[in-house]
Amino acid sequence: MSLATWVNRDYSEKGPAKWLAFLLELVAASVLFLLMLITCLDVGGRYLFNSPVPGATELTRLGLALMVFAAMPVITYRGGHIVVDLLDHVLGEKVLKVLGLVSALIISSSMYFLAVRIFELGERSIRRGVVTEFLGLPSGYIVQYIAIMSWLTAAGMITLGVYRILFIADK
Numbered sequence: 001m002s003l004a005t006w007v008n009r010d011y012s013e014k015g016p017a018k019w020l021a022f023l024l025e026l027v028a029a030s031v032l033f034l035l036m037l038i039t040c041l042d043v044g045g046r047y048l049f050n051s052p053v054p055g056a057t058e059l060t061r062l063g064l065a066l067m068v069f070a071a072m073p074v075i076t077y078r079g080g081h082i083v084v085d086l087l088d089h090v091l092g093e094k095v096l097k098v099l100g101l102v103s104a105l106i107i108s109s110s111m112y113f114l115a116v117r118i119f120e121l122g123e124r125s126i127r128r129g130v131v132t133e134f135l136g137l138p139s140g141y142i143v144q145y146i147a148i149m150s151w152l153t154a155a156g157m158i159t160l161g162v163y164r165i166l167f168i169a170d171k
Contacts, residue, residue, distance in 0.1 A: 013077070020152075021074045028070040035063045055135040062132070065142055069149035077156030079164075097165050104161020108154040115150035122147060 011018045042056040053059075075081065088096060125140030132139050 017077065021077070024070045024074050024152075028067045028074075031063050031067040031070065035060060035067070038063070058132050058134045058137075062137070062142060065146060069146050073149055073152035073156045076153045077160060079160050101161050101165050104157050104164075108158040108161070111150050111154035111157065115147040115154065118150060119144055119147035 007018060007022050011021055013021050038053060038056050038059055042053040046052040091099075122140045122143030125143055126138065127140075130139050131137060
């Protein structure tokens with residue numbers, strides 16, 4: 001089976017969003033696998049050879065940031081966040097749609113402006129030559145990656161909110 005056939009069969013997104021979701025999930029899964037490998041090598045090296053992997057803690061921190069922020073836009077676009085629906089049976093469908101759109105607007109605009117600030121901080125880190133403590137990796141690029149993924153999350157949130165308003169029929 002070809003990759004395109006597999007992606008088309010297993011991903012419900014339409015158009016380029018399908019391939020973006022696949023790419024982001026591939027990044028998250030690959031980083032998770034590398035984190036598992038680093039942890040196993042670090043623990044094995046520590047106990048068997050009395051020599052841990054140099055910079056394993058720092059690599060784990062960076063890997064967690066890469067993994068979490070790669071998965072966040074996909075989870076948001078799919079509406080996979082935890083939702084509390086205590087009042088859904090009391091409120092009408094139209095009220096729920098309005099509340100859904102308002103929350104999507106608030107969350108997406110918050111993510112957008114937060115990403116703007118994060119990106120600025122990443123630019124400042126790059127200008128100043130800020131590097132990680134042990135391995136000396138430039139940290140500004142990771143910060144900018146977080147900002148870009150936050151922008152994608154904001155886009156996914158507003159898309160999900162508008163989609164729910166326009167295309168999900170009243171019950």
